[in-house]
Amino acid sequence: MKIRALFILVLLIISTLVRASYFDKLPYTIKQPDGTTIKCFISGDEFYNWIHDANGYTIIQASNGYYYYAERSGDLIQPSKYLVNSFDPASVGLSKWVKISKSGYEQKRSMRLSLETSNKGTNNAPQTGILNNLVIYIRFLDDPEFITTRGDYDNMFNSTTAASIKSYYNEYRNVNYWIDHAGFIRHTGHFIKPEKEEIS
16 A cells, blocks of 8 residues: 555656646545545546546535535536445436536646646756656654565566556656656665654
């Protein structure tokens, strides 16, 4: 799960360098105000993404903080009266894959791209050359020790023969730069052991 979360974070950071990178059914956990946690998924791209369950029923947060199954009202998407996991959405007639219209998506995309264009040259990374990403591994005191090897992380980022960030951009994106990821950690034996520091 930590590998997937790290992968999602890196994709979100890199997505500012290229155009829409669609992702499908990335595992995600939401928490209701009463403390109930719900396993669900996120799909979409950097212009629009939405939360849904395994069967494709869209989930949206209401003004009271709770997550409900979504329903369409004209061009708008709004929370239904059905709290997530309290009802079977199929039995109450809700539709699957409720999301914004194509015109709504194009409007969000145009606004984002025009903002990027207006900021061109001020905060965008170069589009050619070598791009080095620094990967920092963090473990809090109440987290278990890392058990994933450094090689696993290297493969996730740098492999050219398996699914990795580098192979994704080499295969699916027309980029003019080379992406390298480096993780600087101290590890003992075969497992990653982060430095511990007492803070008073």
